[in-house]
Amino acid sequence: MKHLKAINSKASRLEAEAESQKHDVFALQSGRDATKQPHIPVGCSLAFFPGWEVDSAGGTAGLCQPAERDLYDCYADCFWPAQVPDHLNRYPDWSKKCAAATQDWRNLDVVFP
Amino acid sequence: MKTIASSIVFALFAVHSQAAIYLATYQGELLTIDDATYSIVKKTKLRTGIAREMILMPDKKHVLLMTNQYSGIEVVDLEKGEVVDSWQVDTPSTRLRPTSMAIDPTGRYVYTMTATYTKKVDRWDIGEDKLAVIDLTSHKVVREELFPKDKKPDSFGMSFRVSPDGKSLYLFGSSVLIFDTATLKFSKEINLEKPIYPGMSRVNFIPEIDPHDSPDSVTALFQTEDPYVHKRIFGLAKFDLNTRTFDFTPIGTTVPGKNEEGGMSNVRLSADRKSGYAVASFGEHGDKTCQFWSFDIPQKALKSRQDFTCNSRFYFSSSHDGKDLLIFGAGFEIGVYDAATLKLKKTVNLGYDVTMAGMIVLPPQANQVAAR
């Protein structure tokens, strides 16, 4: 059962992880090891320019504030093709209804390709 | 009396036109912004879409833009505020994606890096990167050459320049790659690894277009580290486009950063080229703070610093007279800061999100005004 699996004890979690996870640390653990990389919650993009859901530290503090400031830069060259419409292919006019995303963001569309 | 007065006014207008700032928007327009008031004085609708790159042409009367969706090239007459020429470099089945442009001194040819992505009926073919020359008169790619694979720059965003004699193409990055413009073949590499002293760490040199740079050289901020105590410093590097020589002026200690580039922005020069300005970013993510640094170039000294509130992403530029420092990008605002005090003067709301094509700052030009 999926939800119960998510809280298996740490030992079996570590078993399931590949070598690449060696450096993951879960936020619950106290005493951070400076050599460990943050665990980015699954579902977040790992493209950190500075990031979509999270920045490279696994939080939101490093993202553009507000995110709408950055939104069209994300869209035009397609930095986050799984989260933001792609200007180059399917949605060339996505920014047309809204000149400054921070101000006119309510005119944006959510799309389902 | 009236007639004489108006003709004097007319004559004055004919000699000197206002400086301007140009920014591209996500509405597919080029904005002309008054350098003194920062108000939008003209909006030029582009024909082929949203501008991804733009460059001032050598005559300083036209701007060349590249739009994103079909790699459209557009030439805008700045005075008329109109697109006077436009075409698409891509075809329905190929994407060339020209990246980074340099225009030769005659203003006829654009040098750029292209990919060749070909959409076949049932697949994509991805070709090798090439150097290409586009003839702005015929609209055609007149020459292209495979980019040497082992010299591929490893940083995103390169900087091209053409030498004043039109014979050499320079690609700036962690080294300077020199290509012959007639054949587009690689001819020489200038290694920037030891700029000042043997053992100094590698330097990245990616100049931007600063109107206060002389036409024969490009200036950029560089950072390096000595091989003994590993102190990281920054300074100004100047590359002479004719003699191909570098001149390094170390200035001060730099901001510690995660990677070699550290936390320093590009540099902007004052009109008299004696002062320089840069933005230093400290810390990461939410703890990031920004400071303007101003430095005296002849004295090789850091003059002053001032904190300011900065966003995660921004671009740094300056007004034509060097009196205003400008923070813009990722958004619709321009933060105008006084270069002397490094303090915020005002925040301009443009009402349009600007693209990553950057800002063109055009100093006052001698221009003909259309007869009344």
Next chain:
Amino acid sequence: MHKRLLRLTSLLLAISSCALCQEASAQNAPPQDVTKETEGGIPVTDRLTIAKCGGCHQADSHGNLTRISWIRTTPEGWQEAIKRMVQLNGLQLGPNDARQIVRYLSEEHGLAPEESQPVRWFLEMTQPQTEAIPTPAIRRACASCHAFAKPQSWRRSAAEWNLLKNMHIGYFPLSQFVAFSAHGEHAADPNAPKPKEPVEEALAYLSKTYGLYSSSWSNWRAQMTDPDLSGRWLITATLPGKGKYFGAMTVARVSPGEFTTQATLTSIQDGSKVELPGKSFLYTGYEWRGSAKAEPYGNVRQVMTLSADQAGLQGRWFWGAYQEFGFEVTAQRENRDITILGTDATALRAGAKNVQVTLYGSRLPADLKADEIRLGANVTVTKLFSVNPTMAKLAVDVNEKVIPGKRSISVRGHTVPDAFSVYDKIEYIRITADTALAHTGGAVGKKGYVQYEAHAFSNGLDNLPNTADDVDLGPVTVKWSVEEFISHNNDNDKEFVGFIDSNGLFTPAGDGPNPQRRLQADNIGDIWVVAKYAGKDTATPDPLETKSYLVVGVPDFLRFDQPEVGSK
């Protein structure tokens, strides 16, 4: 002698020059085209597929269509590919034809149950805590934008994996920089040989591990049937935040691989019923995709797999803008015998007396006796109050000496394992997700919620917490709250990102910039979600507390999703 020497010398010369010329020709030879197909394909024989796809995907003399014959994937994978053909390649195709083609391709170019096992979570649209990806380079190349489960849901020839890379670059040129290469990372020694690009490492791995042919697929293809699932199915389900449900589903075949369904689930928490009338399709002989209209949830999508014995279904029934809500469902065919489904009890405490428990099942015999209900050592049914075919009401005593752990229920030889737990003390609690992602919404995007649960744990026989033998005692009622996570000074995310209710449902705040925040930041942030348990059955006198890390992010403005596979 002389002649032989001459001959030998000339032979040696010939060999060495030949070797030289081989090397020379190797150097001059054009680089190998890694997108040129070298493997045999799986011919496409369906007339509609050939008619609609063959215009661009040329057939060869074996009946292979380019690209298609060298690829296998899930129904969702085919649906997504077909949509791209329509949106970007000029294909005109109606939904009925698309459905038929997806059905055919899932059957002849699908994944065997073994092959789709690692990506069940992806198909069921849950979020695991982590993805097992072999190396950081492969993670960068394949999981920078979407889950690694996406490529993991496909099987391709080596040439096809290379063509997939080409497609990414062609449509999304920045993928080269963001994911495929190690741009921006300078080697410490610029003279050191350049390491392999992440995408090359990934392609080597994918070609080797997820190639076109496998014994799993050959075996499955041979034995694949189109089973008639008509009949009554008994259901055990859990809904996070609400608990266990029992019920049944009636399935009726409409045509091969297509069914109508009627399910009823009853909550053991409050007796409320959920009716789910719907439709379903069976792909590849085992992939159930359905949808049902269920109050109060709206459209509920179903993704389940049919077991090899064709008598079991397991998966998830879900809804929500981010598919964040759903029942975990297990179904089994009702047969003529007694079936035990489970009990409303989650965890019974050592020393408890006269606990009222309900047993759920099917065809429970009217003459059932208390001592026929076996709950394991030291747990005794003291009284059987009533029994009907689907429910038996009991009283249960739990001995002090009981060993903590899961228990099965057995009645006349019919057993259900792991039906409930017994415990002595709750040693610690843990929230169901260590890390989670919510999305602001309301104006443009819809909100992305997180439904939390806290489970109680016993240390197990080794008496140590957080070890492999710990026993999950099931959900417990806790006090929920949020706390500031200090990621940078004075961000006060807690005040802006949303709130958690007493049932563990986190509701994120509204989307868009918030003028009240520094730099007009959105209502995004990172916080702690805190659960406190203050029951009297804990090992320590103080309340038990645990935390989970929550990121509240911006909405997704684009979602790749294929609900079409389960609806008509």
